[in-house]
Amino acid sequence: MTADPNAPTASGSVAGRNLDLDRLLAHHKLMWRIRAFEEAALRANTEKLVLGAIHPSIGQEGIAVGVCSNLRPDDILASTHRGHGHTLAKGADARAMMRELLGREGGTSHGKGGSMHIADFSVGMLGANGVVAANIHITAGAAQAIKMRGEDRVACSIFGDGAINRGPFLEGLNWAKVFELPALFVCEDNGYASTTRTADMTAGPGPAARAAAIGLPAVEVDGNDVVALDEAVRDAVAAIRAGGGPRFINAKTYRLTGHTAADPDGYRARDDVTAAWTRCPISRLAQTLADAGVRGDRLADHERDAIEEMDAVYDDAKAAPWPPLERAFADVQDVGDPRLDAY
Amino acid sequence: MVTMTYGEAAKNALREEMHRDPTVWALGEDLRRGGVFGQYKGLPEEFGPERISDAPISEAAIMGVAVGAALGGTRPVVEMRFADFALCAVDELVNQAAKARYMFGGQAKVPLVVREPMGMWRSSAAQHSQSLESWYTHIPGLVVVCPSSPVDNYGLLKSAIRSDDPVVYMEHKNLWALEGEVDNNDPLPLGRRRLLRTGDDLTILSWSATVHEAVAAAATLEKEGASVEVIDLRTLWPWDKERVFDSVKKTGRLIVAHESVQAGGFGAEIAATVSDVLFRDLKAPVKRLGAPRVPIAYAPPLEDTVRVTAAMIAETARVLMKM
Ligand SMILES: Cc1ncc(C[n+]2csc(CCOP(=O)(O)OP(=O)(O)O)c2C)c(N)n1
């Protein structure tokens, strides 16, 4: 479909959907920024500038964007080990994030946390977490604090489908429901937990059914359809903010890389992975936008700009100094500060 | 005599024990793909999914099920993937596995091995790098093993599996690829130290990966004219008190070096015991070398600030020996 260059881009309609094209263009741009950040991170891994494990979110950008673009900067997000996209979408500075991945001064956590603990509290991002499902309880607790303080903020956690087999899934959701807390739980259901097909180790009909059994209104959405997810999250957040208690969204997706940058991904058929690329959330949205009349060069600009931005971000991180060694001893505790006595 | 890696040694030990005893089985996440460090590669094909069992990400269930299965007449080997994740299953280990025999008046034992890969490894940061062996030494009912070499990983894992006690078995993540000769097919006794080098002026005692730093330090010191004895404790509880005492009686000086945090570490227990029992034999105060009491940082230079190195051990030794 060839687009009219003068066509208005503020709204459009495809297959009966009313589309806010400006919003969706912003989504497209942000998904490309996440994709390009991850590609740069993978390069850093190949070039051995990242030693620790990184868990790329390539293929799952739709969830980061669909969820976080419905959160305010003062809303809270607690994430997983696969947290780069969530952090970027919540508004963190890509430069500080890449410096963190390379363990450099100027990183979001001064190089002390790295990829798996990427965090930016200034934009409400309470951290990626190295312990699967730990963020579920933290989210319930943050929501409790919001309620106690009488605020209209929302606490959100994004976790993987593997996390639903740990206790915090039951305990944290139950807690949030019993106390009717302003919490949104989003399961990033990519079908795998490391090398294991989640379905092989999970009884019953899945995350949404479990959440519903605890009494949380739960919906299942195609997480690679950012238009659909955007709407589902918008409705859930509105209900939560209006005092309606916790909500649950299961967002189906697929990770297009290995579990970590070092994972040869020998447990998935190549054909499955190749087929999944055709369902990639970025090309899906690009198609939707093209169908609505958005010019191809605008979409291509997003890709190019994102790659340029993240190349620069990577160069900046490479040139950044290591943190001063004293940092190893800072920010441990006030009473018994190891800078005074670490032995 | 066969050369194998630390990881292969453990795999061979487990394989042989599984052939020897049909009640031995292993459970943990991703085991059917050979385990996250490849330490179970080939075993799923050989023994099938029931005896090399995958698990959901449910550490509390993995540990708790193993406790029940041990009480029920099998010998489970639990894979916790990282020692850090075993913290999600501490109730099952500390309140259940370690207590059942005593609380129930000896009616049953809990023959359980809990493999907890430990230690600093390639910028793994605060939640994937911890050495928590001293915690478990504090718990009555548990045996604690920290092998440093392929030969020991082979022989000690065999003993751990045959033991009727719950054994916390901590392999060091940085040692998986370490090659070494394995010259026996038999279990090695729990609770026995390994003497790596004999000497008269100083005893350096260590366990796990830090043993290799101790050996390197001793080689340096030897060149400088000191005669140094190196002991790999191997089993932390029970620890080989008599043989450690014999060594320190001879040398009069002791350094205990370990990767874990020094404050409240197991080095403190050894130092206190040796100082108490051998007060008159000591020519110098017993020295501990452990990590500062800070979490482990991600950036490599910061990570390095908490490492106990051969150079640090040698420097401490020179001070003790007034070299
Ligand atoms: C408590 C705990 N157990 C095990 C691990 C090791 N681990 C890291 S990621 C992962 C798989 C997680 O799968 P899922 O929750 O589906 O997230 P995904 O990786 O698919 O995004 C596992 C088992 C961990 N980090 N924490």
Ligand SMILES: [Mg+2]
């Ligand atoms: Mg998953």
